Amino acid sequence: VGLVDLLGKTGTINTFGEEVQKLDEFANQLLVDTLLTSGAVYAVVSEEMEHPVFAPPSHAGEYLVYIDPIDGSSNIDTNCPIGTIFSVYHKDGGFLQQGNRQVAGGYVMYGSSVMLVYTSGHSVQGFTLEPTGGSFVYSHRNITLPAKGNIYSINEAYETLYDERTRAYLAHLRSLANHTARYVGSLVADAHRTLLKGGIFLYPPNRKQPEGKLRLMLEVNPYALLIEQAGGKAMSGNGKSPLTITPKTVHDRTSLVMGSKENVNLFADFLSA
Structure with a gap:
């Protein structure tokens, strides 16, 4: 067209x-x-x-x-x-x-x-x-995430709005010589790279959007299913898979962290510290 x-x-x-x-x-x-x-x-x-x-x-x-x-x-x-x-x-x-x-x-x-x-x-x-x-x-064929990747994808312009533990995690990533940031600002593009290359994609809650911004049923659930089926891990703000959330409306929002298992588990460790 x-x-x-x-x-x-x-x-x-x-x-x-x-x-x-x-x-x-x-x-x-x-x-x-x-x-x-x-x-x-x-x-x-x-x-x-x-x-x-x-x-x-x-x-x-x-x-x-x-x-x-x-x-x-x-x-x-x-x-x-x-x-x-x-x-x-x-x-x-x-x-x-x-x-x-x-x-x-x-x-x-x-x-x-x-x-x-x-x-x-x-x-x-x-x-x-x-x-x-x-x-x-x-x-x-049979897309599979590596267990660990060195690319992280997050809107760092919002860093002052993130909680202390998320900021500590970002500081840790920046201290690693072999890690690099990539962020397009299109969920499809950033998630596609994460799915193929591994690493981690984060859209955590922030002070302006405490429940998260992404749409649970329209965006988060399909990507969580893809990532988990490809051998990765996805979690929402409660630390559990978004796939276990019961929505209240079709337009509910939530946060999302997903990617290679080791990367997501490390982020979860920072949240629970």
């Missing part, structure tokens, strides 16, 4: 109080329309909509699909990697299921190449779009 009239802001605010980009709106409508007429989907929950939308009875399927249509939309105008995040549940469990009941979770990243990465609860697989034929090639 061309980018004519798809860049810039719409002038509206989404359910999270964020300015909506034109591409957000376009992607949301395209995905919702496609999913609700697929015959497989019962309802869709989107970051861009306050309430779920349901498939017409003639097309109603068995699954609930949760989407962040365009993650990292603030990066659109600068051509940085963005993506679509998705999570799938069976409709019989209702809209407020724990993440460990996901049928599937994953993302599509739009960067130097287009990649689909997903899990159905048994390993993590990656596919790369071959643009000439328009089909996805099975490019990344």
